[in-house]
Amino acid sequence: MESSLEKRMGKTYGPPNRKKLVFFFDDMNMPAPDKYGTQESIALLQQHVNYGFWYDRNKIGPPKEVVDLHYVGAMHPKSGTFSILDRLLRHFCVIATNMPDKSDLVKIYGQVFGARLVKFSREIRENIVPNLTNATIDLHAAMVRAFVPTAVKFHYQWNLREMFNIFQGLCKAHIKIHNDPISLVRLWLHECSRTFRDRLVDQTDMSRYDAIVSEMVPKLFSEIPAEELKEPILWGPFTTTKEGEEGVYDQTDHERCAK
Numbered sequence: 001m002e003s004s005l006e007k008r009m010g011k012t013y014g015p016p017n018r019k020k021l022v023f024f025f026d027d028m029n030m031p032a033p034d035k036y037g038t039q040e041s042i043a044l045l046q047q048h049v050n051y052g053f054w055y056d057r058n059k060i061g062p063p064k065e066v067v068d069l070h071y072v073g074a075m076h077p078k079s080g081t082f083s084i085l086d087r088l089l090r091h092f093c094v095i096a097t098n099m100p101d102k103s104d105l106v107k108i109y110g111q112v113f114g115a116r117l118v119k120f121s122r123e124i125r126e127n128i129v130p131n132l133t134n135a136t137i138d139l140h141a142a143m144v145r146a147f148v149p150t151a152v153k154f155h156y157q158w159n160l161r162e163m164f165n166i167f168q169g170l171c172k173a174h175i176k177i178h179n180d181p182i183s184l185v186r187l188w189l190h191e192c193s194r195t196f197r198d199r200l201v202d203q204t205d206m207s208r209y210d211a212i213v214s215e216m217v218p219k220l221f222s223e224i225p226a227e228e229l230k231e232p233i234l235w236g237p238f239t240t241t242k243e244g245e246e247g248v249y250d251q252t253d254h255e256r257c258a259k
Helices: 038-050 104-117 122-146 159-169 181-195 203-220 252-256
Strands: 006-009 012-014 019-027 064-066 069-073 234-237 250-252
Touching: 006 019, 006 122, 012 019, 104 122, 104 159, 122 181, 122 203, 181 234
Parallel strands: 012 064, 019 069
Antiparallel strands: 006 012, 234 250
16 A cells, blocks of 8 residues: 555655545455454554554654545455454445346346347347347356355356356447347357356366256247257457458357367
């Protein structure tokens, strides 16, 4: 923290050019409590927030007064102490949020996805966009239920970041070369595999994921022949359109990529 400050006058320190500085503290609840129930790093931070100074670590002398600082913190939702020192917590406005309901997610991501594909065909806008939105949300919920974090698989944590990544990939569809249901569903399968399947650590988990997707696809996209959705499905920003647009996100030749 001190490396971001400069001496102003006397024993006063602050951000350069009389600016305000915001520090973000991630995982504030992670420091392990000692036998008295306190957390040393949290206690030091609380001392500074309460009194506006800290002591010089190299020499004994008057404390350094630190000004023009603001703080934002986040607490880890699945590990740590799930609470921090009350004397520090009272300085913060505490906000906690749960996972949004499916109806809220459909409204949020459906509008974003639909706005991106507003110039696509009517079939895409009225059928494929709602189906892909619901499929993504349902698949995310299925992953949360089927793959829970453990000591070995601690990274099996699925949140809105994964959902955002899938829709971000879907929004890369190009109107002139992906304006058909098969292309968009194949793009969706690719994005889901890169987001979810690539994070699974063994073949057993990958097979469970494949089974979840295989059960879901026929229900939502029954009009698309199953052979059109078979692997390999690979996409990348390597295509150049007839109009000369480079780096278009498109399906790639699997055999050529393997070579």
